[in-house]
Amino acid sequence: xxxxxxxxxxxxxxxxxxxxxxxxxxxxxxxxxxxxxxxxxxxxxxxxxxxxxxxxxxxxxxxxxxxxxxxxxxxxxxxxxxxxxxxxxxxxxxxxxxxxxxxxxxxxxxxxxxxxxxxxxxxxxxxxxxxxxxxxxxxxxxxxxxxxxxxxxxxxxxxxx
Amino acid sequence: xxxxxxxxxxxxxxxxxxxxxxxxxxxxxxxxxxxxxxxxxxxxxxxxxxxxxxxxxxxxxxxxxxxxxxxxxxxxxxxxxxxxxxxxxxxxxxxxxxxxxxxxxxxxxxxxxxxxxxxxxxxxxxxxxxxxxxxxxxxxxxxxxxxxxxxxxxxxxxxxxxxxxxxxxxxxxxxxxxxxxxxxxxxxxxxxxxxxxxxxxxxxxxxxxxxxxxxxxxxxxxxxxxxxxxxxxxxxxxxxxxxxxxxxxxxxxxxxxxxxxxxxxxxxxxxxxxxxxxxxxxxxxxxxxxxxxxxxxxxxxxxxxxxxxxxxxxxxxxxxxxxxxxxxxxxxxxxxxxxxxxxxxxxxxxxxxxxxxxxxxxxxxxxxxxxxxxxxxxxxxxxxxxxxxxxxxxxxxxxxxxxxxxxxxxxxxxxxxxxxxxxxxxxxxxxxxxxxxxxxxxxxxxxxxxxxxxxxxxxxxxxxxxxxxxxxxxxxxxxxxxxxxxxxxxxxxxxxxxxxxxxxxxxxxxxxxxxxxxxxxxxxxxxxxxxxxxxxxxxxxxxxxxxxxxxxxxxxxxxxxxxxxxxxxxxxxxxxxxxxxxxxxxxxxxxxxxxxxxxxxxxxxxxxxxxxxxxxxxxxxxx
Numbered sequence: 001x002x003x004x005x006x007x008x009x010x011x012x013x014x015x016x017x018x019x020x021x022x023x024x025x026x027x028x029x030x031x032x033x034x035x036x037x038x039x040x041x042x043x044x045x046x047x048x049x050x051x052x053x054x055x056x057x058x059x060x061x062x063x064x065x066x067x068x069x070x071x072x073x074x075x076x077x078x079x080x081x082x083x084x085x086x087x088x089x090x091x092x093x094x095x096x097x098x099x100x101x102x103x104x105x106x107x108x109x110x111x112x113x114x115x116x117x118x119x120x121x122x123x124x125x126x127x128x129x130x131x132x133x134x135x136x137x138x139x140x141x142x143x144x145x146x147x148x149x150x151x152x153x154x155x156x157x158x159x160x161x
Numbered sequence: 162x163x164x165x166x167x168x169x170x171x172x173x174x175x176x177x178x179x180x181x182x183x184x185x186x187x188x189x190x191x192x193x194x195x196x197x198x199x200x201x202x203x204x205x206x207x208x209x210x211x212x213x214x215x216x217x218x219x220x221x222x223x224x225x226x227x228x229x230x231x232x233x234x235x236x237x238x239x240x241x242x243x244x245x246x247x248x249x250x251x252x253x254x255x256x257x258x259x260x261x262x263x264x265x266x267x268x269x270x271x272x273x274x275x276x277x278x279x280x281x282x283x284x285x286x287x288x289x290x291x292x293x294x295x296x297x298x299x300x301x302x303x304x305x306x307x308x309x310x311x312x313x314x315x316x317x318x319x320x321x322x323x324x325x326x327x328x329x330x331x332x333x334x335x336x337x338x339x340x341x342x343x344x345x346x347x348x349x350x351x352x353x354x355x356x357x358x359x360x361x362x363x364x365x366x367x368x369x370x371x372x373x374x375x376x377x378x379x380x381x382x383x384x385x386x387x388x389x390x391x392x393x394x395x396x397x398x399x400x401x402x403x404x405x406x407x408x409x410x411x412x413x414x415x416x417x418x419x420x421x422x423x424x425x426x427x428x429x430x431x432x433x434x435x436x437x438x439x440x441x442x443x444x445x446x447x448x449x450x451x452x453x454x455x456x457x458x459x460x461x462x463x464x465x466x467x468x469x470x471x472x473x474x475x476x477x478x479x480x481x482x483x484x485x486x487x488x489x490x491x492x493x494x495x496x497x498x499x500x501x502x503x504x505x506x507x508x509x510x511x512x513x514x515x516x517x518x519x520x521x522x523x524x525x526x527x528x529x530x531x532x533x534x535x536x537x538x539x540x541x542x543x544x545x546x547x548x549x550x551x552x553x554x555x556x557x558x559x560x561x562x563x564x565x566x567x568x569x570x571x572x573x574x575x576x577x578x579x580x581x582x583x584x585x586x587x588x589x590x591x592x593x594x595x596x597x598x599x600x601x602x603x604x605x606x607x608x609x610x611x612x613x614x615x616x617x618x619x620x621x622x623x624x625x626x627x628x629x630x631x632x633x634x635x636x637x638x639x640x641x642x643x644x645x646x647x648x649x650x651x652x653x654x655x656x657x658x659x660x661x662x663x664x665x666x667x668x669x670x671x672x673x674x675x676x677x678x679x680x681x682x683x684x685x686x687x688x689x690x691x692x693x694x695x696x697x698x699x700x701x702x703x704x705x706x707x708x709x710x711x712x713x714x715x716x717x718x719x720x721x722x723x724x725x726x727x728x729x730x731x732x733x734x735x736x737x738x739x740x741x742x743x744x745x746x747x748x749x750x751x752x753x754x755x756x757x758x759x760x761x762x763x764x765x766x767x768x769x770x771x772x773x774x775x776x777x778x779x780x781x782x783x784x
Contacts, residue, residue: 020289036205037198039424041374042456049374077198090196094188102195103202103375103424137374137425 008069010035011079019066026050026061028069029076037076037106041135048134051107051114052076058114060133077106080113088151088158089113098147100138108134112148120156124149171593172616191422202375202424203392208382208449212241214442215293217283217300218462219275222309222531223322226273226282230301234285237299239292241446244284244438246272248445250410256432256499256536259403264334266327267497267534269408269437275304276324276496277531279462286442286450309531313470313491316530324496324529333494333502333527340526342505344488344512346581347520347628349476352485356476360557363472364549368465368493371538375424377432377463378453381439389440390417395433396426404433405440416440428537432464432499467501467535468493469545473553476520481563481571486513490525490546495534502527504542510582511543514550515591516572517624521581566599567610577620579627589615 003018010033017032026043029035029052041047043062050061053075080087086094089109099105108131115122115130122130127148128141136144167184178184194200231243246252246268253265271282283300287293310316316324316331323329332340353359379393395401398420406413423430435452442450454463469492476485490508494501505525513521558565573591580586592615599606619625 031207034207036201036207039202039375040204041376041424044456046456047374077196081197086193086196093196094192097186097189099189099192099195101373101375101423101425102191102200103373105195106198109196135374137372137427 004067006066006070008071009073011075021067023066024062025052025059025064025066025069025074028066029061029074035076035078037078039103039106041103046135047104047107048111048131049104049107051110051134053079053110053114056114056117058111075110077109080109087113088154089116089148092147092151092154093144096143096147096150098140098143100140104134104136108136108144112144112151115148116152116155120152120159122149122152168593168597172588172590175588200422202422203378203380203394203420204375204451204453206380206392208380210448211380212286212288212442212446212448212450213290213293214284214286214438214450214452215290215297216270216281216438217285217297217302219271219278219280219282219304221275221304221306222278222311223307223324224275224304225307226271226275227303227305228301229283229303231283233301234296234299237287237292237296239288240285240296241288241448242286242442243296243300244270244286244441244445246270246282249408249437249441251408254404254408255497256400256404257503258407259400263498263502264327266325267499269434269441274307274326277533279458279533280496281462284438284442284452286446311530311532313468313493313526313528313530316528317491317526322531324531325498328498328529331529333498333505333529335502335527341524342509342527343525344509344521344523344581345630346522346583347485347630349485349487349520349522352520353474353476353487356484357479358475358477358560360475360477360553360560361473362549362553362556363470364552365470366468366545366548368468368532368535369538370460370463370465371425371427371429372459373423373425373427373429376454376456376459377430377435378451379435379439380449380451381436381443382449383443383447384417388415388417389443390419391436391440393418393420393436393439394423394426394430395420395436396423396428396430397433400431401433401436405437408437409441409444427539428466428541429463431537432534462533464495464499464534464536466538466541466545467495467504469549471546471549473549475553475557477557477561479561481558481561481568483516483518483557483572485520486516486518487521488512488523488525488546490523492525492527492542492545493532493535494527494529495532496529497534498527498529499534499536500541501535504537507542508546511546512581514547514554515574515589516569517574517578517586517619518572518581519623519628564604564606564610566595566604567606570595570606570610570613573613573615575615575617575619575624578624583627585625586619589619591615 002021004021005016006019006028007014007016009015010029015033017028019028019032024043026038026040029038030040038052038061039049040062041049045060045063048060051058052061053059054064054069054072056073080090089112093099093105093109111131111134112127115127119126124145127145131141131144131148169178189195191200234240235243249269252268252270252272254269255263255265255267257263258265270284271280275282282302285293285296285300287296308322310321310324310331315321321331324331328334330340334340335342375394377394379391379395381389381391384390391405393401398418401420402413402416402418405416418436435454439450439452442452469490471491472489474487475483477483490505492501492505492508505527509523509525512523554569555565558568561568563571570592573595574580574586574589575592576587576589578586578589592613596606596611596613
């Protein structure tokens with residue numbers, strides 16, 4: 001089977017893989033690049049568990065042709081962590097019981113990050129809208145929304161300091 | 162941020178509040194892995210040379226498999242192995258065999274016949290998922306379609322297609338004797354005859370898919386020394402090991418199962434279907450094998466919460482007291498048993514809901530239909546009948562013109578009450594929940610309802626007693642399965658075969674009038690009400706009347722046991738006087754003797770080791 005060489009920046013690091021032609025970005029990230037943080041829940045764009053940022057925009061990796069990532073900047077939830085310190089979003093999720101089984105959390109946090117990057121002071125409705133493409137079956141939407149608002153406040157405070 | 166409100170004012174004297182964890186927010190120990198994406202779910206384990214497994218599935222509800230042609234699929238690129246039913250060392254199991262409940266009825270890969278849409282008949286192992294899918298599509302299977310049945314009551318009618326060969330009457334065999342699970346408490350027939358209102362209702366729920374975000378699956382790989390490692394999404398790791406050991410006929414010491422990080426389960430990940438197939442694939446190819454459902458399979462062949470149909474018939478007095486409640490339940494198990502039989506046992510223990518009702522009867526059928534087999538889901542066996550009970554409570558309230566919350570408070574169980582399954586209710590809190598709910602909803606309750614308490618009024622008189630309950634001549638409650646009734650006189654050959662029982666073949670509104678041996682007979686009563694305990698207000702004229710119909714019922718002159726027995730439909734005659742009644746049941750008028758508990762003449766069949774099957778797992782004997 002012919003393979004296609006693809007180069008991209010994954011979580012700040014130059015990365016090159018050989019991908020099967022027609023492979024989706026989710027499989028390439030997980031199997032070839034070894035970043036297991038995006039999850040496969042439905043492989044048809046329905047659940048949001050594979051949400052990643054491509055050039056700063058939220059995308060569903062399972063619906064993205066891997067070849068289109070050539071030369072792009074891809075960020076997953078693994079980009080948030082800086083050493084032992086958690087990103088305010090991760091901290092708020094952990095402390096606010098915004099994760100139960102944890103399977104939707106990586107995609108959920110990326111959806112939240114995409115919102116806060118453009119809207120530092122979101123309303124509750126904007127937060128609900130931003131995560132509306134991400135399913136949580138343990139049904140923790142309320143704590144998730146609360147956590148995102150908490151993280152937004154902390155990020156704003158940090159920016160002011 | 163918590164939305165939980167703790168009402169420390171309620172039951173304050175019953176509770177120790179010096180607790181370290183309960184009532185206080187706690188951070189999950191695995192939360193850092195979850196928010197950083199580092200928690201390892203089963204699919205987060207990478208293996209070199211991983212192979213992918215997909216199943217060939219039945220497109221029909223019910224069909225004979227005439228011919229399977231895999232020749233084209235075998236020649237396709239990347240195909241490593243096509244696994245057939247004959248490759249499974251011990252291709253028959255039932256999930257609860259591990260606790261000796263029920264008979265083996267389900268194959269891992271089905272040979273000969275398929276009984277639901279999506280039933281797996283072959284597994285294809287290939288280098289890539291794409292290749293496995295293409296090969297599955299290239300397998301040619303010739304089916305002979307058979308008539309199917311999708312409705313629980315249709316399935317119980319004579320002449321309905323047999324779904325499950327192990328249970329040819331389409332109903333699970335309870336206690337190897339009954340085609341339904343039974344509950345008898347008091348005499349509902351007599352109480353219904355005296356009630357002011359009869360309230361009937363039928364309630365049907367749909368099957369519900371658990372729909373976890375992570376689909377079910379497993380990855381197995383050969384380890385050293387003949388062992389196999391298996392990363393699985395299972396919610397029941399030791400169940401999965403036992404089932405795999407049995408199906409593959411290997412000691413569980415060869416299985417190294419790793420699980421515990423589950424991407425949502427809700428009951429849908431207990432069926433232990435993926436692990437045996439993945440391990441078998443690893444055994445047959447010598448390579449790591451992943452068997453993972455896609456989203457379509459998760460919805461189409463993943464076992465849902467089974468649908469339930471309930472008929473409830475209540476006898477209600479004008480003041481709202483429920484004096485009798487009858488249930489007929491049909492639990493749609495789908496094509497195989499899995500956990501539905503157990504769900505019904507659980508549900509029967511829950512009847513008649515959190516209410517103290519002096520006369521309760523129930524017949525619940527675990528029915529096989531050509532639907533996707535049902536399994537566990539959050540509170541299964543309880544939530545379905547609770548839906549029915551609470552809908553019915555509203556209907557009762559409407560009938561007697563009462564506030565539905567006050568109706569619940571009036572009938573709620575209280576500490577010390579005897580429940581229909583012969584356990585004393587304790588730590589009841591329904592009344593307090595109703596009062597708080599009414600306050601929150603801005604509903605004004607009567608002063609009596611607001612003054613009620615779970616700690617007061619319970620466990621007094623009839624509320625604390627097991628009422629007179631009919632038993633059959635073997636000391637069991639209820640009518641026996643017809644096919645097991647020996648032709649009279651006793652001692653003849655046992656009748657066998659598909660004989661109508663219970664609701665079979667008839668439109669039944671609620672629990673049927675029982676066989677003759679269900680009529681209360683003074684010579685054959687199970688639990689007599691103690692006369693020492695004070696009866697509620699108006700004394701009943703018949704002193705031996707134990708019928709626990711409370712308060713201002715116009716008590717019938719004779720004991721309710723004698724009041725107009727319903728017509729006896731069954732041909733098997735009413736118990737003859739010389740029938741072998743246990744001597745402990747004293748003749749009327751004779752001095753009361755201590756009752757002997759029923760003891761079977763021979764032990765029940767349990768834990769019989771089947772010859773010729775797995776050396777490692779025992780199970781119940783097949784018939």
